[in-house]
Amino acid sequence: MVDIAERPTRLAAAAAPPAPVDAPAPASRLLGLGGRALHRTAALLALAAVWETAPRAGLVDRVFLPPLSEVLGAWGQLLRSGQLADHVGASLTRSLTGLGLAVLTAIPLGLLIGWYRPLAELLSPLLEVFRNTAALALLPVFVLILGLGETSKIALVLYACSWPILLNTVAGVKGVDPLLVRSARSMGLDHLRLFQKVILPGAVPTIFTGVRLAGAYSILVLVAAEMVGAKAGLGYLINYAQYNFAIPDMYAGIITISAIGLVVNQLLVAVERRFSTWRVDVTA
Amino acid sequence: MTTDKIYFDRVTKTFPAGAARRATGGAVTAVDRLTLGVRAGEFLVVVGPSGCGKSTLLDLLGGLSKPTAGQILVDGRPVTGPGLDRGIVFQQYALLPWRTAAGNVAFGLEAKGVPRADRAELVARHLDLVGLRGFAERYPHELSGGMKQRVAIARSLAYDPDILLMDEPFAALDAQTRDSLQDELVRIWERTGKTIVFITHGIDEAVHLGQRVAVMTSRPGRVKQVIEIDLGDRSAVADVRSSDAFRHHRHQIWSLLRDEVRAAQAAERPSTTRTEEAPAGRGTSAPVRAEEARVG
Numbered sequence A: 001m002v003d004i005a006e007r008p009t010r011l012a013a014a015a016a017p018p019a020p021v022d023a024p025a026p027a028s029r030l031l032g033l034g035g036r037a038l039h040r041t042a043a044l045l046a047l048a049a050v051w052e053t054a055p056r057a058g059l060v061d062r063v064f065l066p067p068l069s070e071v072l073g074a075w076g077q078l079l080r081s082g083q084l085a086d087h088v089g090a091s092l093t094r095s096l097t098g099l100g101l102a103v104l105t106a107i108p109l110g111l112l113i114g115w116y117r118p119l120a121e122l123l124s125p126l127l128e129v130f131r132n133t134a135a136l137a138l139l140p141v142f143v144l145i146l147g148l149g150e151t152s153k154i155a156l157v158l159y160a161c162s163w164p165i166l167l168n169t170v171a172g173v174k175g176v177d178p179l180l181v182r183s184a185r186s187m188g189l190d191h192l193r194l195f196q197k198v199i200l201p202g203a204v205p206t207i208f209t210g211v212r213l214a215g216a217y218s219i220l221v222l223v224a225a226e227m228v229g230a231k232a233g234l235g236y237l238i239n240y241a242q243y244n245f246a247i248p249d250m251y252a253g254i255i256t257i258s259a260i261g262l263v264v265n266q267l268l269v270a271v272e273r274r275f276s277t278w279r280v281d282v283t284a
Numbered sequence B: 001m002t003t004d005k006i007y008f009d010r011v012t013k014t015f016p017a018g019a020a021r022r023a024t025g026g027a028v029t030a031v032d033r034l035t036l037g038v039r040a041g042e043f044l045v046v047v048g049p050s051g052c053g054k055s056t057l058l059d060l061l062g063g064l065s066k067p068t069a070g071q072i073l074v075d076g077r078p079v080t081g082p083g084l085d086r087g088i089v090f091q092q093y094a095l096l097p098w099r100t101a102a103g104n105v106a107f108g109l110e111a112k113g114v115p116r117a118d119r120a121e122l123v124a125r126h127l128d129l130v131g132l133r134g135f136a137e138r139y140p141h142e143l144s145g146g147m148k149q150r151v152a153i154a155r156s157l158a159y160d161p162d163i164l165l166m167d168e169p170f171a172a173l174d175a176q177t178r179d180s181l182q183d184e185l186v187r188i189w190e191r192t193g194k195t196i197v198f199i200t201h202g203i204d205e206a207v208h209l210g211q212r213v214a215v216m217t218s219r220p221g222r223v224k225q226v227i228e229i230d231l232g233d234r235s236a237v238a239d240v241r242s243s244d245a246f247r248h249h250r251h252q253i254w255s256l257l258r259d260e261v262r263a264a265q266a267a268e269r270p271s272t273t274r275t276e277e278a279p280a281g282r283g284t285s286a287p288v289r290a291e292e293a294r295v296g
């Protein structure tokens, strides 16, 4: 159980965004700001430049890697035709449903496991086995049992998202400073209020780290799931485009997924910050 | 006997041999048939060598653990669990990091069930009492160690317990902050008339604060001697700490402790595995000098 409780936090620490680097005091503030923006996007711009020029220069086969401009053109066409919105909508519905269900089930379960030791002892071997089973390895099982429809895809997302949330929730509850618990107990708080006023707020930041990780997983596994037997969704778009040799469309789908992943992560990071100001500042 | 506010009646606390302890020889008796009375409104200081059972004693009194034998009476009634008639101030502050200073002070009031409408006024008054009027909306990480401890004291005072239990509350603070908090504590004590049980490593602190000082033996802890402190009129002399009476009491306690510290050292030396009991610089391994004696 100790191991279970520890690993997600380390994972979370590794996945945490790097602290913003202090800008060296520049002569002109504006120049400094512009410089920083350039600095932060330099690598991306370089990637875009290489992507554009390499196929044109014949360094790579432009059939397999069309220049970025062509990809963006295809992306614009998909957007205008409304196809992109359909696919994005289908994907987001699935991943948000799965993520939402995971939040609703894994957080209460994690709170129980973290708080109630006998339950933790009972379940920990089971949890060990399941969390070390890659979600995608179970995809055929889900398809077999739940069919090719929405249910199996959402179930897969739910499964994959549950682990980071569950493990972080358990770790969060266990990580609450025992001194705070003692102090609250000395004021005569009963178990329920102790939980409500000390354990839960103390665990919130760690739980949110779990939710943020789960957000990333939800998109990762969904795309893979959509490549098998789906009729809409970004994973389907990519797979279908590749199958029909509509290579620019394929790349357009990939770019869209990256963008969605980024946006979802940024959103969850912002939410996480809001809920754990007291902790972010302490560790800063 | 029963007129005492607090009465430890032959209290024994034995910790069963845990997994970590098995190698070092079974159960640990932290406190052994300890008897001690504390009068109502008294400021009693407990000093003793490290690991002699001071914190254990406070836990028992706070109702956070139960004695193996004997009983503790508060107002003649045995302690059966934690209660709002006893407030504990811990060495490490124990403030909720997600609550502001005001929120932390309100915490005890919520526990007591004080109506929301009355809380704000009580919180403000007690933050004022500890000199933190302007810091109500600060979070613990925005406060210095001394301020945090003031908040913790305000929190314990706000829900108005009869008894204040303090476990080395100033040990982590620098000398200046400690001195000023000591003075403040005495002032608060005089104003509120609470019964205070104060644990410390510092002999100076003990003499300065206590009306009586209970010196404990090394483990298993018992009360070796209780010393009445008489410093005359405190407000009459500019610096209490340099008076003859102060030096006399300091020497008295120091002599009592010296033997116990030696005993504790002798008991701990053979077992090198128990590292948690003899932290470096805690006096057990350093020669004790009367001037700056911080025993324990």
Ligand SMILES: Nc1ncnc2c1ncn2[C@@H]1O[C@H](COP(=O)(O)OP(=O)(O)OP(=O)(O)O)[C@@H](O)[C@H]1O
Pocket: B015, B016, B028, B029, B030, B048, B049, B050, B051, B052, B053, B054, B055, B056, B057, B219, B277, B296
């Ligand atoms: N929960 C526990 N389980 C086992 N042994 C314990 C426990 N709590 C305390 N002890 C032991 O009981 C003895 C007394 O501990 P206690 O914390 O009361 O000492 P103390 O006088 O407060 O020491 P210090 O001055 O260093 O704080 C020590 O030997 C300690 O190791």
Ligand SMILES: [Mg+2]
Pocket: B054, B055, B056, B167
């Ligand atoms: Mg102690």
